[in-house]
Amino acid sequence: MAPTPALFISFESLQIFFAGLIELIGFGESFKWLATLLAGISISFLIINVMVMATAFYTWFERRMIARFQVRRGPNRNGPFGMLQPFADVLKLIMKEDTIPDEADKPVFTLAPIALLAPTLMIMIVIPFGTFIDDQAFLSNLNIGILFIVGVTSVNSIAIFMAGWASRNKYAILGSMRGAAMLISYEIPMALGITSVLILSGSLAMTEIVSSQSVWFILVMPMGFFVFMAASTAEMSRTPFDQIEAESELGSGYNTEYSGIKFAVLFLAEFMAPLVTAAVVTTLFLGGSRGFDFLPGGIWFALKMFIIIFVLLWFRSTWPRLRIDQIMGFAWKTLFGLGLFNIFLVALEFSLADQFGGLASDKVSLTPKYMLIIGAINWIITIAIILIMANVVGRKKYTRPEPTPSPLANMGIKES
């Protein structure tokens, strides 16, 4: 993986660039830290701007798409097809008064939006999103990339709890209590889903995970995909797990008291989450920027992200939400079990394949043929398990007796 240097943006390349620049100006070796600093600042600048713009576009897309699902029109007044609507929204929010409730814990109240936004942005650092020239561009090739993601996403729950707690609002507290409980519970299935990926890829680095997907992991282990997808939907609090906001129950949940620019930041973080999740899912399960040669990797990556986002929107516009105890039950009784079972299954299959000589040349992942065989078995098992579970549980819970008229009243009486 030797990328084309000219178009390859990463921390290292920027460091080299700035070091060269500093040398050109004439500063000595002692200013090397400056190069590191400048590279860091440029990377941050890049991520923040790209992500904010992408999120702005995404909010427009989401509103528009959901409106279409709901046979409405969606925003269509500002700019062509209403594309400038997000900017109008942001302008409105910036111009609004930034109120802080009297009773609020002011520092925490102010910090919470930042604490929510920062981790979401940080995840993007390790995503190998591919450029339009080369497949393997990333901002920083951490060799523990996926661990970094798991670690960083956990900060979300504390940020949401900060926001709810500091607001001194009962609705907000209720929302953030739910959030804390739910987000922490769903970390576990999420980690389990990731673990099964790691078994097949044999590496924690995101680039390695991508390069080991000669067959997309969604085809190899649908159950892992299901677990991870469900867990990350819950992590970003989307339907059917949108308990943190639950606008029909809690008004607006943890962000009830926020207004103005703080609300804008919360909103930004919240709408950035689907993008980030889609990027992670694409990397882990859909083969990242891998695709056919006629299009560059970046476009494949974007396309896959788009599909994931679309599916998430589709779910969001179709399904109602579960109740909080059902959500917790789903995490611990269903997803946890499925995740463990999936790890067991994949590990077993992996070692069996190893026995039969299915290891690829890099000695950590399997050859495509064996992956496909495993995939076929896993698909059958997954569908069978899910349907059997649904029917066993469903038959017990949802079978309705035939309605029989109550003996307490009869309709035979006929007055004049």
Added chain:
Amino acid sequence: MATIRTEPVTINLGPQHPSTHGVFRLRVTFDGEKIVDLEPVFGYLHRGTEKLAESRNYVQIVTLTDRMDYVASMSNNLAYVRTVEKLSDIKVPERAQYIRVISVELQRIASHLMATGFLLNDLGALATPLVYCFRERERILDLFEMLCGARITLSYMRPGGVFQDAPEEFWGSLNTLISDFPSYLDELESLITTNEIVLARTIGVGLLSDAQAIDSGVTGPMLRASSVKWDLRKANPYEIYDRVNFDVPIGSSGDTYDRYYVRLQEMRESIKIISQCIEQIEPGPVRTETPFFIRPPIGEAYSSVEGPKGELGFYMVSDGGISPYRFKVRAPSFINLTPLRDMITGWKMGDLIIILGSIDIVLGEVDR
């Protein structure tokens, strides 16, 4: 080990809350997510309809009844004018009765669509089923616009009939509507009825047993969901309901799912009633000539109809003047709230919202 001291939290749900269906306030005491106590507070939309009616004449009151259950004004109109007719013994031409039944059944569909849509909205389905329901309701409102020039506050009926016959193009649109509607209901059902999330959320939630329902005076779809087969259209047929065939759908246990499902089935029955009415209706006058100011004889009358929410009754005392001496409304939404506390205590926050949604209250009617 030290125990953590916890205490219940009291939250004011409403009057400004997205899911209380109007300016309805619930003082709910939570123990964590669980509801331990609840006290409904209402009256925020009180407009004194009953008192206002005492200074209006009998035709003018029709406009007041529009504003009680504003998603089903046609039914209110019918209940009211039937009481006046009973009080002053006015005969209604047959065609008028058919038109009344058609419009009331259309209104029932519209109201049930709204109830279903908002129930799903309360379930958190991001308004998608709601908009689908509204799309169909809009077609019914278009029909009402043809019929009487307004969409919500209809004022269509008058003591002695309806004020004007339906225009020609009404019948064509009505026919297309009722031929489209069953397929639309099928679609709505496949979106909702078999959805496992809906099942998980609604089945067994907010149980109301038949004895409890009868004791609290609950009527309408809510009573029928508790498997009590009671429908005024069958039990005490008014207008021309004895000439049409329809079933009275009942639920099996009286939970939220049953209340939803009974409404859905009732819409199908309404379609049946309307298509039979279209077959049976014959040309003729639509209004008995009544004097400008109706002066009923001294006396009193109570008459009720099966509205979309339940038994909607009007009680009037006449002193022989041009306006009633006393005017009293039996508002089904209000009385259906009676078992609210029993239904909700013990359930969780999310259940509260959907139980309230499944009762289908309209605050205009609760507060009057």
Added chain:
Amino acid sequence: MYGLGLFKGLGVTMKNLVSPSRQFNIVQYPNRRASPFDLAKVDNQNPVSFIATHPLKTLRSLLGLETITDRMPQHANFRGEEFAWYDRRCTGCASCAKYCPLGIIKIVTGTSGVNQQEGQSYDIDVFDIDIGRCMFCGLCVEACPYDALHMGSGFEEGKYRRSDLVINIDQLKSAEKKPSTWFRPQLTSRGHDPIKGSTADWEEVGRHEKPSLEDQSERWAKR
């Protein structure tokens, strides 16, 4: 079979997303973005020649800068604002004022002179309708025995002050008369449709046939 209901639901939403026949009939108010085809339709041209002759307009409409207005498909029975009142028919009997549940029609009549339409009648000095409080129930129209008062057909009567919402006699007299056919079957049978823009003058709105000229000169002297 449990476990499939969720996917059935997804099917339904997808069907609604793609099928044009399931779309909500939305009228964008007050105007909507026009595609080149819409503009061509307004110009009564075929789209190809329109695009050829108006490249700038086409470009603007593709960027979403061109708008056209859409009208609600109302029915002629629609009870709109801006009452249509015919001073030549009105006798000043004040039935409408008496019948209005809110009492918002204010009529002041004078006895000076003789009004020759339907025999004796009053002169009307004040005829105010406070549509700010009106609920458009139409009872006043129903009450009018001389077919002088009709519901209007418009609905765009927004004003900045409540007091501006009071329609006085001069406005009523000078307004364009587009009476709704609500409670006026004679207008329907004469083919009047205010939504399509037809107006009606005082001779046409009555429930009786328009009197012949001799009749008029015989019974009613020129005003």
